[in-house]
Amino acid sequence: MAWSLIRLVRPSQWSKSVFVLVGPAYHVADMTPTPTAAQLWHELGMPALLAAVIFALASSAGYVLNDIRDIDHDRAHPRKKNRPIASGAISIGQAWVFAAVLLAGAAGLLLAIDPGVRIWVALSVLAYFVNVSLYSYKLKRVVITDVMCLALGFVIRVIGGCAAVQGVTPSSWILICTFFLAMFLAFGKRLGERRVMEDEAPTARKVQTAYTDDLLRMLVVVTGVGVLLTYALYTAEQEHKFMHGFNLLLLTLIPATYGLMRCLVLLERGVYDDPTELAMHDRPFQAAAALFALITLILVLMVHQGASDGPVDQGASGAVGFDRIVEIAQR
Numbered sequence: 001m002a003w004s005l006i007r008l009v010r011p012s013q014w015s016k017s018v019f020v021l022v023g024p025a026y027h028v029a030d031m032t033p034t035p036t037a038a039q040l041w042h043e044l045g046m047p048a049l050l051a052a053v054i055f056a057l058a059s060s061a062g063y064v065l066n067d068i069r070d071i072d073h074d075r076a077h078p079r080k081k082n083r084p085i086a087s088g089a090i091s092i093g094q095a096w097v098f099a100a101v102l103l104a105g106a107a108g109l110l111l112a113i114d115p116g117v118r119i120w121v122a123l124s125v126l127a128y129f130v131n132v133s134l135y136s137y138k139l140k141r142v143v144i145t146d147v148m149c150l151a152l153g154f155v156i157r158v159i160g161g162c163a164a165v166q167g168v169t170p171s172s173w174i175l176i177c178t179f180f181l182a183m184f185l186a187f188g189k190r191l192g193e194r195r196v197m198e199d200e201a202p203t204a205r206k207v208q209t210a211y212t213d214d215l216l217r218m219l220v221v222v223t224g225v226g227v228l229l230t231y232a233l234y235t236a237e238q239e240h241k242f243m244h245g246f247n248l249l250l251l252t253l254i255p256a257t258y259g260l261m262r263c264l265v266l267l268e269r270g271v272y273d274d275p276t277e278l279a280m281h282d283r284p285f286q287a288a289a290a291l292f293a294l295i296t297l298i299l300v301l302m303v304h305q306g307a308s309d310g311p312v313d314q315g316a317s318g319a320v321g322f323d324r325i326v327e328i329a330q331r
Helices: 002-008 011-030 037-069 071-075 092-110 115-137 145-163 172-204 206-210 213-237 248-269 275-281 283-308 322-330
Strands: none
Touching: 002 037, 002 092, 011 037, 011 145, 011 172, 011 275, 011 283, 037 071, 037 092, 037 115, 037 145, 092 115, 115 145, 145 172, 172 206, 172 213, 172 248, 172 275, 213 248, 248 275, 248 283, 275 283
């Protein structure tokens, strides 16, 4: 029973809560003066992680409700038929109780959020859960709307993470890029399902009757281009922070492009039917994601340290002096 309940909450899907941390992570570059480690944890780290856990619990409750709703379709899916509810390991009555427990846990953790921002985090979580419920009970069977509904859930996560930290507001670029990335992942999942299940795909996901292989390929490419384009424009907008001869933030485009293209290739081949599973198991993709995170972290910390130390020497091009960058990096 315990193992079945753990599987029911889909802990592997909690990785999606990383979107809750996006806004607070980029906010580090704008924090002045330099906070101590304790201040950084108290003002930014702890509330952001609390929000991530709250969204993880809310998303797990949504998965439980979705599995209750989709029990018949899941039994026809080669992988989903082993889910706890579809396999009979957890009864529908037990699943309803467990969903209520997860939501109660999320509500309890909201009390640990700063009272000044608690209402905004609560509204974000409520909006997320309403969106998930609408998806599970109606919108998942409406072509295109199903994917847009999922993408909105990721955007709400970003907004909720920003709401949890005083003074953090999400930029338009981050919200737009998140929206396109989430649609890319959702369309990619549907394409992967068609590759793995072929003609049986509509038996596991009814909306697959409205999609075709060619349509999904086109939608995956369109949203993938949208992701890279919006992120590239974001890096260009931030060049005043990361300039040294050229915009150093552009370096993050290399692993970002590789990771996205790697995802597309493996889904097209039918190696995975879910980008989340791909992210959990494909080593080259994980390496690209780790490199992206590492480069971004280093650059954000460099900019943050440079801003805290006051004005820096700049050449005619407005670039930060290389010696100064090395000094900051060494610290």
